[in-house]
Amino acid sequence: MTVFSSASDLSPDAYCVLGLATCFLREDGALHPIEVIEPVPSAALEAIFKDVPTSYQQLVAVALGEIASETEFPKPPSFPTGAQWCENFQERLLAAARTYQSRPQSRDLIPLGDCYEPKNYSLERKRVLNAAHLVRPEDNVKQHPLTHQTL
Secondary structure, eight states: OOGGGGOTTOOTTOEEEEEEEEEEEEETTEEEEEEEEEEEOHHHHHHHTTTOOBSEEEEEEEEHHHHOOSSOOOOOTTSOTTOEEOTTHHHHHHHHHHHHHHOGGGGGTSOTTOEEOOTTBOOSSOOBTTOOOOOOGGGSOOOOTTTTSOO
């Protein structure tokens, strides 16, 4: 199955942005940084250009046909060889490409083939990929006794 067989609305020349993000994995209580390549939707790209802090070190504008072949996804040459693809990359790639079809003005931020390094790169809020959310009894919100009564 090819990438485009499930996306008849997208062509190989469809615009998309790939980001090189610094994420973290929690192992034995310690955080270990990893570099992850993931598609960046148009809304996120616009936020980055409005100086919202981001975990993306680098952004590259590509055509889908450049990175999506029938059998593999070649990494952009400017990304490090040790970077890994994000989880559900193919689905996220197609979804992100569709956001640029609905907001074509976002394509003007990074011209096709260009690389951009955000000046607002920050690791203050770490993206932990394998974080487990544990719900505890203390997390329950106590409601007023009359909340579910008709008065």
